Amino acid sequence: MAETIKLMQGNEACTMGALAAGLQFYAGYPITPSTEIAEMCSEELPKGGGKFIQMEDEIGSIAACIGASLTGKKSMTATSGPGFSLMQECIGYASLCEIPVVIVNCQRMGPSTGMPTSPAQGDVMQARWGTHGDHSVIVLAPGNVKECFELTFKAFELSEKYRVPTFVLTDEVIGHMREKVVMPDPKSYKMPQRAQPSTPAGYKPFEADPDGGVPLMAPFGKGYRWHCTGLFHDETGGPTGKPAKADALLRRLDRKITKNIDEFTDYFAEGLEGCDVAVVSFGSSAMAALSAVRRARKEGKRVGMLRLKTLWPFPDAAVRKLTASAKKIIVPEMNLGQVALEVERVVHGSAEVVKLGKVNGELFHPDEVYAALKEAF
Amino acid sequence: MAEFLDYFRKERLPHIWCPGCGHGTVTGALVRAIDRLGLDKNNIVLVSGIGCSSRAVGYLDFDTLHTAHGRALAFATGIKHASPNLKVIVMTGDGDCTAIGGNHFIHAARRNIDITTIVMNNSIYGMTSGQYSPTTPHGMLATTAPYGNVEYDFDVCGLAKAAGASYVARATSYHVTLLIDLIEKALQNKGFSVVEALTQCPTYFGRKNKLGGAVETLNWIKDRTVNVKAAAALSPDKLEGKLLIGELYSGQRPEYTASYGEMTAKVQRTYNDYKGGNRGCELNSD
Known part of the structure; x- marks a missing residue:
């Protein structure tokens, strides 16, 4: 199969980019103007053996995605302003626990229910600072439909590589606009892979170079029997209240993003x-x-x-x-x-x-x- | 039985619970039930939320996930749906499960997703030092109910059953043998199972309500309960204000991940020539 030319909308291109990157799990809650992504995932994922679930709210959606990601599955949710607000606490969880997850936020007018569903770009700061505490995230912003495909794909690469929540920040216009997209040959994709440890022996789930290293992530259910907590933790995964350990963790999480900034900057x-x-x-x-x-x-x-x-x-x-x-x-x-x-x-x-x-x-x-x-x- | 402590991360002990707390008893009951069934340690994921009871998972030697307040069942839903071969167990408290996490609780029950949920109900927010919870009985004292609780408490088991759970049972940290039996049955049920374990919080519930120490608080719980089999022979006035313990409901309903799997198989038969990108079924073997 070579390149194909398709007419598609931004939300569709985000979905296609995610599927191309190996999306295996989607949990979401309906909200305009992002809903097409959930609809398409519900239709496409079962065909390839992936999983879709419509959760009871956006908090549940992001939580389910994090749970799925812990079992080694590439996971994504999509939402818009009010839903993105609800996800913030668990975004902090994913950031502190270094769990890869991709979120598409198709922005609409806010604050609050706002003016559904006119376009806006008011979530720039929320995307960076929405959850409490200093934390690391990566945010990509497509400027056209083709980039919705490319940057959602890239979001998976970065999220998996750096074990960090990664957002694709679109808006109602980008999400609903239809454009011609030249789809690359699927054989040309280099599907993102999460680095995994090779043996449970001596495995420390958060052991990494203090200067921005990324620890190896063992999937649940493979004999590693590790502990994941939203409490500050040391390299063993166990909670810690030691100031030096806390300081080292937060600085490493920050550094793993800032030291690789050239790779993200586009x-x-x-x-x-x-x-x-x-x-x-x-x-x-x-x-x-x-x-x-x-x-x-x-x-x-x-x-x-x-x-x-x-x-x-x-x-x-x-x-x-x-x-x-x-x-x-x-x-x-x-x-x-x-x-x-x-x-x-x-x-x-x-x-x-x-x-x-x-x-x-x-x-x-x-x-x-x-x-x-x-x-x- | 294997060495009891083999199920614990010994290096994480001692635990943070107060002297006389009932959570350790419930944790011990879960471990004994797992041991009796001979479940594979490597195939179990324990998930919890936030609160005293939720700290249990950190001491246990499985893949363990200590999540955000109220969200244990939502995380667990993602784990079970993504990887249905895993045995997923949730350890949660009355506030975590029925207040902040109430929505996830009823929807997990509605889906009848194969997750075993142990609700450690001590009728108080212990971690924050004694505020009233959705299961604090009417009239009882708490730091946020200084004149007695104005609200009325949830029947956690009734809620679970009404929402669609396929196995529902209740025991206490006094009735330990019963508790182990019920958890064992819950773990065997293919569907959403709830075991409510009434436990004593002598520090914040017992003391505030002048019940006495740990033993007296435990006895207070015991005296509130009647075995469901004994209850059948009792007149309604004898059951006034009592909580039934034992197996309260067991029924068969389609389980969520099994139903999703059937749907997926059907879709794949329909689209057996489907070539959607380069993602294949082998990626999603379970």
Whole structure:
């Protein structure tokens, strides 16, 4: 089987990406605009012997996914704002216990029930900081349907490799938009594999290089008989209240992500070389932004576009590079400036950051970004 | 019987429970039931939530999962559904199971998923030092019920049965022989099984209610119960305020993972030429 061309929506592409990565378990709860993912998984998974379950709520969904992952199965759930809020406690559990799990959050207007189901990008900070305590996660943000496939696949690679909850942050527009996607030859996929120990003898479930190492994960039911707890634990898995052990654990969890940041960092760049003004955006906002940038460039303006495909850990280096020439950075996003805050942190006053936030439940029109660009010059 | 302590992670002992606590008795009963059945240690997963009772799993030498408050059954559902060959046992408390985890409890029962749930019911939140729980009897004292509990308690077994559990039983940490027998039967049931074990919390329930020490609190529990067989011969006034112990319900209903497996087999027959990407049945052998 070679490449195939398909017309599909973003949610469908997320599902296809997950299946291509070897998805074996899906637990979810219906919520617009993510529900197509659950529907498709319920239909597709049994065909390959995988498991689907509709849980009683989103807390149960993420908990079931973590349970399945502990038996060695690649697991995913999908949701939207209110459901993502409910999942936060168990996201912290997966982060502390280093259990791979992928969550697609197809964002909608919030807070609360909000304006169902208009698009928004208001969960950027929640995706990073939603659960209590310092913790590690990876967040990817597709900017089109094809990337929904690619980045969901990649989310499994990263989640399995680094034993970390990994999120695919889409929005209602990306999730429901239909585009032509050239699907790669399935034979070309290198399916993500979780590193496993070879013998139960002497197995310590959380033993790893203190400098950001990733411990080997034994599946339940294979004779390792290990203990997994949401309490701070030492390398044996047993709970600990020792300050030095707690400190070492949290720092290792942080370090295993930050030290590998180059591997996660992905973005789309156009016309950034020598630009006077840069536009930084992501997801569906970036579609309108790119259109405006190209129009301004046709008019001879030195404008560049940086579209973030990795939101967390935040691609500091890529954003910092903008200040080599850009004096202004415009950040269109469907929230009140969440990514703009990070851009401000990174550029640290060396360029003016213009927050172009939109929170009326409507997608950006290229004219809006274009107007901001005109004003910038 | 194998050495009793062989089922424990000896290096994790001593446990955190107070002197006179009943949770150790229930944990011992579970281990004895597992031993009697000769279950393979490597094939058992113990799952718990948060609370005094949920700390039990950390002391036991199986694959053990100490989860978030109230979520043990949801994690366990994922484990059992993903890997139906595993024997999944949940150890939980009255607050963990019927308050914060109540939703998962009734839905696990409704699905009749093959999980054995041991509810250690001491009628109090012990870990947080004595607040009233959904099983604190009306009028009893707790730190958040200083004038006596205004609310009325759940019948945990009645709830489980009504929600669809296929095996339901109750014993106490006083009636240990009965408790072991019931857990043994629960472990053999192919479906959602609930064994409620009434246990004493002398520290926060007994003392607050001026019941005396551990022995008196245990006797107070004993005196609240009547064996279900003896109850058949008793008049209703003799049963007033009593909790029945023994096997309360045993019935056959389709079990969730078996039903899902049947559906999967049917789907695969229909799509036997299915070539969905490169994921194959071999990935999901169980």
